[in-house]
Amino acid sequence: MNNQSAFARHDYIDNDYQVKFFLGNDAIAETYQIITGQDQLKILKLIKPESISIIDLELLKSKLGKYSRVLEDNVISNSILKSFTNERQQFFYFLQDFVVGESLLELINREIYLDVYLASKIANLTLILLSKLDCLEGITITPDKVFLSYLSDELSIYLAPFSLTDFILDETKGVPTLSFVYGLDSNFQQSINSFYSVATLLYRCIVGMLPWDYDIDWSRSKISILKITQLHRASFLLKKSNFYQFMPEELGNILYEALAYEKLDTFADDIGSFIQRYYEFSKYEDYRGVEDKQNDEIIAINEKSVGLAQVAGMKGLKETLQIDVINPLKDRTAHLKYGIQPLNGLLLYGPPGCGKTFIARQLAEELGYRFFEVKPSDLASTYVHGTQEKIGKLFRDARLNAPSIIFIDEVDAILPSRDSDNLNHHYSSEVNEFLAQLTDCNERGIFVVMASNRPDVIDKAILRTGRIDKIIYVSLPDFISRKELLKLLLENRPKEKLLDLDSLSMLLAGYVSSDIKFIVNEVAKIAMKNEQPINSSHFMNITQKTAPSVSFDQIERYDSFANLSY
Numbered sequence: 001m002n003n004q005s006a007f008a009r010h011d012y013i014d015n016d017y018q019v020k021f022f023l024g025n026d027a028i029a030e031t032y033q034i035i036t037g038q039d040q041l042k043i044l045k046l047i048k049p050e051s052i053s054i055i056d057l058e059l060l061k062s063k064l065g066k067y068s069r070v071l072e073d074n075v076i077s078n079s080i081l082k083s084f085t086n087e088r089q090q091f092f093y094f095l096q097d098f099v100v101g102e103s104l105l106e107l108i109n110r111e112i113y114l115d116v117y118l119a120s121k122i123a124n125l126t127l128i129l130l131s132k133l134d135c136l137e138g139i140t141i142t143p144d145k146v147f148l149s150y151l152s153d154e155l156s157i158y159l160a161p162f163s164l165t166d167f168i169l170d171e172t173k174g175v176p177t178l179s180f181v182y183g184l185d186s187n188f189q190q191s192i193n194s195f196y197s198v199a200t201l202l203y204r205c206i207v208g209m210l211p212w213d214y215d216i217d218w219s220r221s222k223i224s225i226l227k228i229t230q231l232h233r234a235s236f237l238l239k240k241s242n243f244y245q246f247m248p249e250e251l252g253n254i255l256y257e258a259l260a261y262e263k264l265d266t267f268a269d270d271i272g273s274f275i276q277r278y279y280e281f282s283k284y285e286d287y288r289g290v291e292d293k294q295n296d297e298i299i300a301i302n303e304k305s306v307g308l309a310q311v312a313g314m315k316g317l318k319e320t321l322q323i324d325v326i327n328p329l330k331d332r333t334a335h336l337k338y339g340i341q342p343l344n345g346l347l348l349y350g351p352p353g354c355g356k357t358f359i360a361r362q363l364a365e366e367l368g369y370r371f372f373e374v375k376p377s378d379l380a381s382t383y384v385h386g387t388q389e390k391i392g393k394l395f396r397d398a399r400l401n402a403p404s405i406i407f408i409d410e411v412d413a414i415l416p417s418r419d420s421d422n423l424n425h426h427y428s429s430e431v432n433e434f435l436a437q438l439t440d441c442n443e444r445g446i447f448v449v450m451a452s453n454r455p456d457v458i459d460k461a462i463l464r465t466g467r468i469d470k471i472i473y474v475s476l477p478d479f480i481s482r483k484e485l486l487k488l489l490l491e492n493r494p495k496e497k498l499l500d501l502d503s504l505s506m507l508l509a510g511y512v513s514s515d516i517k518f519i520v521n522e523v524a525k526i527a528m529k530n531e532q533p534i535n536s537s538h539f540m541n542i543t544q545k546t547a548p549s550v551s552f553d554q555i556e557r558y559d560s561f562a563n564l565s566y
Helices: 049-054 057-067 104-111 116-132 178-182 190-207 222-235 249-259 264-280 315-330 332-337 356-367 386-400 425-438 479-490 501-507 513-529 536-545 552-560
Strands: 017-025 029-035 041-047 082-086 089-097 101-103 146-149 156-159 289-292 297-300 345-349 370-374 404-408 446-452 470-473
Touching: 017 041, 041 049, 049 089, 101 104, 104 146, 104 190, 116 146, 116 156, 116 190, 116 264, 116 501, 178 190, 178 222, 190 249, 190 264, 249 264, 315 332, 315 356, 315 470, 345 356, 356 370, 356 404, 356 446, 370 386, 386 404, 386 425, 386 446, 479 501, 479 513, 501 536, 513 536
Parallel strands: 345 446, 345 470, 370 404, 404 446
Antiparallel strands: 017 029, 029 041, 041 089, 082 089, 101 146, 146 156, 289 297
16 A cells, blocks of 8 residues: 555644644554643544445444443553545544554565464463454454553554454455454354454464465455355365474474364463463473572483483484384384285485484384495496496395494485486496385394485386385474474573574574584574573574575475375
8 A cells, every 4th residue: 555645744633633643554544653632642443435336334333332431451452433525525533542652564565474482372362352352343453453561571462353354345346355254154163263363464474474374266255255264264274384393393283173163262362371381380391400509590400311212302203213113123023923014115305404314223223123225426426337246245235233223325326217318237237226125124033224305316226115115204394393303403502591593583584404413503603702601682693694404495395205104
């Protein structure tokens, strides 16, 4: 929208209200900060004359009359609908209380997303107000209805019981109506609608986008957008991975269940309990520590982890390895009783820098197996059949040192598809040799782990069962993985006592593990140069200069290959 206004600074509106600032406009109204005749600071919403035809003026008048009689703490009060004539043109307007702060809409438009604690606290305070105040029953909470007060250090919010978009006529077209996607349809109870809208709002604040990627022409009519929104939600199921990437698992579960229309009746209690357990009463709950009575600090006691416990986060991946790889190899008798054979090998694929090599090494440590690591250069030879001989020797050495793991990095370079027109004959022979060695090598006490950044170019015969039985996508580290990695990387470095790892984990969304290691090292250099403990501003400084090494397009290509994972 343009920033032109009907009234300039120091002008009087309806002879009583002097304009202090023009705050902006949208498709329906202009917003002013004004001073009343009693020297009160207020917000004046002036409905544009050309917008009168697209809103239900009688309903607006009725609601303003109702809410003008509400005198509740933390509810923004308003006047009745007023009007005046200026230059033969009729204007309608109303007044609202002025909040020393800003709307949540202004905040998220500026910051894109908020840290988990702040967003959760805003949602929690909103839910508390909804439960306490009958006048707010059933309203759809949208970012423009939540106001943050900055009068004190303690977070305080105010709610506006309506916004002008609530009164757009069903047939109205061409007016931005994004706020309609926060609510439910009329088939749900009013209180449930309010909880659902807060869940949507919380997701938007943390992730920076709505739970569904609505492919909607927002210039359509209001009623059309509402119908398309409901159809879109019913047609596309939410993915839990979208939640765990950006927030703690407990909060992810709460939000997922709420947005999937489950446990909405307990949503308010669940958010309150989450904040108390995760932030306010148990700030250090995931440290096993002792309390220092002198300075009332928590001192972390870290036990040295081994095997997969050294892998930060990746709970699902580690569970898969435990069930499908480790248990059958460690307890062969029990599994063979049910005809369950140990796997022959697995492929780890995904963006570079996500820890595939580290996972393979820790898997070997977990099993207590001898570890043979192979790169393309290790098998290269200038002699005819030289590479085939090296492949044979590799498997022979692994058999003699069994049980063992052969880890083949960049396997796409060693075992490219033989269907390629550009493949030399000797490559085809090397692939054949590898296939022969790989088949049923588990019977010789060998487990093969392969890693690739380009799984689509690996020879398909390699990926059949009996050779590579399991294909696992090692994705970008999720929220928990980033947080645990930060804990490991920051251990024993001088840092602020209350360094907010949750906010830093949010800040590092989109970065791979190797990126995060680089960023932490760069942060440490800045802190050392300034002779300071590591703090959040150091991270902000470095991340502004450091782009993620994996692009969105690359991630999409890996996702398209994910149908091979099972």
